[in-house]
Amino acid sequence: MSDTDRPPLVAPAPAEAAAYVRDARERRAFCTLLGRCHVAYDGRTTSHAGPADRLVALKPDLTLLVHAADGPKPQNWLAADALDVDVADGALLLTATRESPTEELCVTFESIEQAAAMAADETDATVEISGTEADLKERVLADPALVEPGFRALAAERDTPAGPVDVFGRDSSGRAVAVELKATRAGPDAASQLSRYVDALRRDLHADADVRGILVAPSCTPRTRRVLARDGHEFVSLEP
Amino acid sequence: MSDTDRPPLVAPAPAEAAAYVRDARERRAFCTLLGRCHVAYDGRTTSHAGPADRLVALKPDLTLLVHAADGPKPQNWLAADALDVDVADGALLLTATRESPTEELCVTFESIEQAAAMAADETDATVEISGTEADLKERVLADPALVEPGFRALAAERDTPAGPVDVFGRDSSGRAVAVELKATRAGPDAASQLSRYVDALRRDLHADADVRGILVAPSCTPRTRRVLARDGHEFVSLEP
DNA sequence: CGTGCCAGGTGCCCT
DNA sequence: AGGGCACTTGGCACG
Known part of the structure; x- marks a missing residue:
């Protein structure tokens, strides 16, 4: 004491x-x-x-x-x-x-x-947290092939009228790709968010722009799968 | 002890x-x-x-x-x-x-x-909270005129394709009214939510249905005012 | 300060 | 369990 x-x-x-x-x-x-x-x-x-x-x-x-x-x-x-x-x-x-x-x-x-x-002493009591969405983003930017082979990450937090896309890039055949990241099991809101970004990018790039949407998360709920399928988007399982 | x-x-x-x-x-x-x-x-x-x-x-x-x-x-x-x-x-x-x-x-x-x-003893330590959105809803249902004179509340949590409207009713001239409630200072999300409900109700009721939207909250931020004005909706200040 | 969005959100209720 | 949503949300970053 x-x-x-x-x-x-x-x-x-x-x-x-x-x-x-x-x-x-x-x-x-x-x-x-x-x-x-x-x-x-x-x-x-x-x-x-x-x-x-x-x-x-x-x-x-x-x-x-x-x-x-x-x-x-x-x-x-x-x-x-x-x-x-x-x-x-x-x-x-x-x-x-x-x-x-x-x-x-x-x-x-x-x-x-x-x-x-x-x-209380004055010691810095800061908590270091890893496994967050920010970490997942770092991981994807450092190694875009984790999303899929040939994927190139071109920008993080790319602005669109619908808000910033977590990661924007292009696939091996040059198609634009919007990536939505979730650090934990993804729910339907993540799929909706992705759709909004993809729609915004289609308008933003060109009237007929081909934009893919990929949800990247450790896992997602069944309904989320359904929403993704309905909107023609994809899911990639990746841990932060 | x-x-x-x-x-x-x-x-x-x-x-x-x-x-x-x-x-x-x-x-x-x-x-x-x-x-x-x-x-x-x-x-x-x-x-x-x-x-x-x-x-x-x-x-x-x-x-x-x-x-x-x-x-x-x-x-x-x-x-x-x-x-x-x-x-x-x-x-x-x-x-x-x-x-x-x-x-x-x-x-x-x-x-x-x-x-x-x-x-710890086994005494019930329950907290009674008032001033919540539920209280505001009770208040509006008990005295609809608080929203505006002549307003009649017909349903709480009325289902629409966009989700449940907090309070649905009709004004003194019989027009349908969607009421969105917030117990605290309302932000732009509340105005967006209201717009989604009003749009859904317009489709739900009749193609040309006249539906008013009213945001009820103690106060709202400036941008929220703008969103409301843009969408032709109204704001009513009411404490829970 | 307002706005937007993540968080190990938590909690409640409903299906 | 999933889904939806309020919460005295709290927290941070940014305009």
């Missing part, structure tokens, strides 16, 4: 917990509160959640998260720009607010089981 | 932390770990994040969350169906896995500052 850290609390009184949270906020520390609380949010919508055991987390950047026992998403959250910590009616009250848009998240603790905190 | 709760830990040895996490998991407790860790995810994509101070939360339903100091979203997460807790090379190792799709999230702690836990 670093010099400035504070030991965790067990079943603190509201005032003690309030001081703990204020201290954590000043030190730009992570702070977690485990206890029974109810929650009110007012902003883009309005919500209320009755008393239950929850995990409330305060991040150094004033993000406040309220987690119930189930599910990966918080029940409520707020990227706040101000936090009030008060004791009212013998309860700890966290009021996080934000302007533009105006939002308020208020957590009222009936009881707190445990509180913990840790000052 | 309930009988079964365990006191929080301060700078525990890996083995002690491992026992704490395993115990929390068995009791279906919330568990939070504050410390320095690195993270690896493999599943829909692949990601890696180097050592940094993070907040790791384990929920009773085996959801594992990894939060860095910034932002409301976790850096990594997994709604797991199995969790391995091990000590390897003097480090606590959390390995959460899931099948279908196959995913794995692995958190390795170099050091742990604090650990806390709380068994």
Whole structure:
């Protein structure tokens, strides 16, 4: 534990917990509160959640998260720009607010089981992600033959009236090819998108331009196959 | 603190932390770990994040969350169906896995500052949300005149070849009206959606059917206004 | 700031 | 499971 850290609390009184949270906020520390609380949010919508055991987390950047026992998403959250910590009616009250848009998240603790905190170091915590659509694009541009033998990639994000085509190129016989990329299993929307691009390119290039459409993704759903077939387009299986 | 709760830990040895996490998991407790860790995810994509101070939360339903100091979203997460807790090379190792799709999230702690836990009660923690699109729809159906005087709502989610229209009705002079609802500030996509519905209804009803389109939302962006005007549709400001 | 689009989107409901 | 769509979507890039 670093010099400035504070030991965790067990079943603190509201005032003690309030001081703990204020201290954590000043030190730009992570702070977690485990206890029974109810929650009110007012902003883009309005919500209320009755008393239950929850995990409330305060991040150094004033993000406040309220987690119930189930599910990966918080029940409520707020990227706040101000936090009030008060004791009212013998309860700890966290009021996080934000302007533009105006939002308020208020957590009222009936009881707190445990509180913990840790000052965050300045280490870069960046996540490196691979296997995204951007990676798939790189892969296709680096080795266009992965799409099909003889394919030449001429442009990425080529603009059309219908929006940018992921990859534009020509096949071994010189026909224009629009490639739509998806990093995960593709749905019908990807096939529709491809059709829009192909149509736009046909108009864009020449009235009678022959443009092929290829959907490149690890896999696609059955209905997507049908849409592709209907529009005369193709599917190529490729992992990012 | 309930009988079964365990006191929080301060700078525990890996083995002690491992026992704490395993115990929390068995009791279906919330568990939070504050410390320095690195993270690896493999599943829909692949990601890696180097050592940094993070907040790791384990929920009773085996959801594992990894939060860095910034932002409301976790850096990594997994709604797991199995969790391995091990000590390897003097480090606590959390390995959460899931099948279908196959995913794995692995958190390795170099050091742990604090650990806390709380068994979750069975209280219903449901959030009541209002101000959603569903609420706006209720409001319009209950009082159609809010859209405009004399408007009659005839159907919600009326099917068209272009998808379901939020509200379908007729105005005071008997003309068909398609209403598209948005609970928040509407963007151009909402106007496009409305146009698709109106076009579909014109074909659906009669070749020469006169169909009006109205976008109902608290507000809309400038470009959205332009799209509406171009297509001859209208905007009505209404809060959910 | 508005617009467009990806995301490990998630969640809900329906077929 | 697939399909469609809302969501306090969040996030980034770009005009």
